[in-house]
Amino acid sequence: VTGPPAGRPRAGQLDAADPLAAFRDRFVLDESQIYLDGNSLGPLPRATQARIAEVVGHEWGSGLAGSWSHWIGLPGQVGDLLGEHLLGAAPGQVAVCDSTTVNLYKLACAALEARPGRSVIVTDDDNFPTDRYVLQGIAAQHGCQLRMIATDLNQGVDEDALRRSLDGHTALVCLSHVAYRSGALADMAAITQIAHDAGALVLWDLCHSVGAVPVHLDASGADLAVGCTYKYLNAGPGAPAFLYVRAGLQQRLRQPVWGWFGQRDQFAMGAGYDPAPGIGAFLTGTPQVIGTVAVQQGVELLAEAGIGKLRAKSAALTSYLIDLADDWLAPSGITVASPRDDHRRGGHVTLAHPDAGPISQALIGQNVICDYRTPDRIRLGPAPAYTRFTDVWDALDTLRQILISRSYLNQPAAHSAATY
């Protein structure tokens, strides 16, 4: 056992030079803990806390039903804001609505219907569970085949394997932009082209990338996308998700849940369903107002920081984390289970160890909040809007001490609570 490593002053220098350092004060954070789980649930922005109180007390409490004249435009307005600042999407293509799961269902059904005669959906076998389950359900209901390409758990989807899996039967390719387990970042433009070369549509899950890495939906030629807002967008537990439908596809695609918020002239309450023009046709029921306002606040905060600066800091934080893991933790059996190339890695880093479960619990017990992933992974998400280089140093030092002392062997088996 060696003494504590040198180098913390270097982390302090990196913090001092951080152009985003001041954004940390925008969040409610407990200084007694290091929160590396913003890739699961982002912390509360102070402005969001105030804005929710205003929406509840003033818009609902005083404005009552009359506030719907303002609220009704929110799904599209906040969608446009998200599109402009974080998704590379021109106006009229993004809406904030429903959950990621429901949006995946709506868009995958719509895509399948738009590719008649094709009956194969392709995803990867390590895609996030809800993606796999939703697609499995759709395949069963539509008599289609769900083809799962074998994926390296540390490196993400292999483009050659993907290309080989596609043919004239492929209707839809559905993949995550950043892999939830490894943090591997897919090349959206290249993979979209591979799907299009086979005549398939592509649906991107942006849950683990939106707000962490720049997304260029329009420039990549992407067809469809969904994502959640409670991770890097910091919109709170169960805040509504979003969906993107490329403008050129909106007229051709028809989603299956024909609700009154997707109706062209909603309050005429006409006899027949007549889908609204544009992205409005992809809405369903009454929108979740408080959560949508929280999305707006979250996007505005990140827009002010700038996704370019956020990404640069994120790459520096995760690279620093990997360097410390190599230096300090490899002798204790930790391996890095994320891509080492900054350009292939999103906003989180995953470490592998056979005792990852109890080690995660021990870390949380020492106020370093991470999450455990089956079977042997520890996920660390140093979100750039509020994480300091000294936080990474301290977290890794805590982990180092846990590993050296083997104190984690006294932990009960992990039940992964912090995994949303």
Next chain:
Amino acid sequence: VTGPPAGRPRAGQLDAADPLAAFRDRFVLDESQIYLDGNSLGPLPRATQARIAEVVGHEWGSGLAGSWSHWIGLPGQVGDLLGEHLLGAAPGQVAVCDSTTVNLYKLACAALEARPGRSVIVTDDDNFPTDRYVLQGIAAQHGCQLRMIATDLNQGVDEDALRRSLDGHTALVCLSHVAYRSGALADMAAITQIAHDAGALVLWDLCHSVGAVPVHLDASGADLAVGCTYKYLNAGPGAPAFLYVRAGLQQRLRQPVWGWFGQRDQFAMGAGYDPAPGIGAFLTGTPQVIGTVAVQQGVELLAEAGIGKLRAKSAALTSYLIDLADDWLAPSGITVASPRDDHRRGGHVTLAHPDAGPISQALIGQNVICDYRTPDRIRLGPAPAYTRFTDVWDALDTLRQILISRSYLNQPAAHSAATY
């Protein structure tokens, strides 16, 4: 033109004798207006305002992702609470999740699949738009027929007409318990029996009845139900909806949106979708936490008042409203467009007049908040938890004066904002 009518002291006596009078103080209400639109969006309960602040500041702000260990049980727990106090449903049959529209879709698809060989869905032609649109979409997607029974706009569904419309091809009957336009209250047990006699399943929309009239799902033999929480449950704009699936049907029915919150062992994140036992299989994506907590508060408030007392007061309020309309407004061309029998009427009363649009606007302009319904209807919802008999008296007197003065003729054409 006569002078002002007598009788306001009588309203004051009714308020003095009201066992629920104290509940008015539980709500944030503007004393300068009379809010008769709680059947669209209920007002803010003070306890809900405080509880949302606590969930945001403490559970999210301080507890962060660790709070999921508590939050994850909310959809079922709040569903059970709702089932016990307001739906007549034993535990394990109700979940709070998604929107009414999405829940309608999920349950109607599940019902259709459970009745193979039957290809007709029956609803009424004045059912709420989202119900009609969702069913129309499902019929189109499944190659089924949507049969709409002609309905009296003032009296609701005719049971004989319904019976005649059913046969061995009917898979599902989907109706509203209380009609959104007229307030007509259907006989749930009788209609459920009519559907069952034809071998069909029945799906009840409880949006306009839950919290206003006692609902006895189990005792009625109902199969399926959905409803919203932002009307009489006062859970706020876009708060999550609920669904009910009779225990005996849960194993046989499979809903189409296979999400990770419906998975048996969610955090094993296994390869294949394996639906959770019981009502959990009808969940989809990550639940809306703030809204679900607001539902809990809303249900607890009504449970404390007691649905029996709420219903008794509601019937008295609406009966009083109808009496005043007959006495004061009939000479000005107003007709009552709701059932006159208390046992056939839910919590709101609808008045018809050819100039209903501008009259509604004039009423709102004089701080009596109602809503307009095409083509010629004014909806007045004196929710019993906070509406006084003097409010009804004052509202009808205001309406009387508007009609006599014909001041509404100066109003612009109505755009119905308050109609959610």
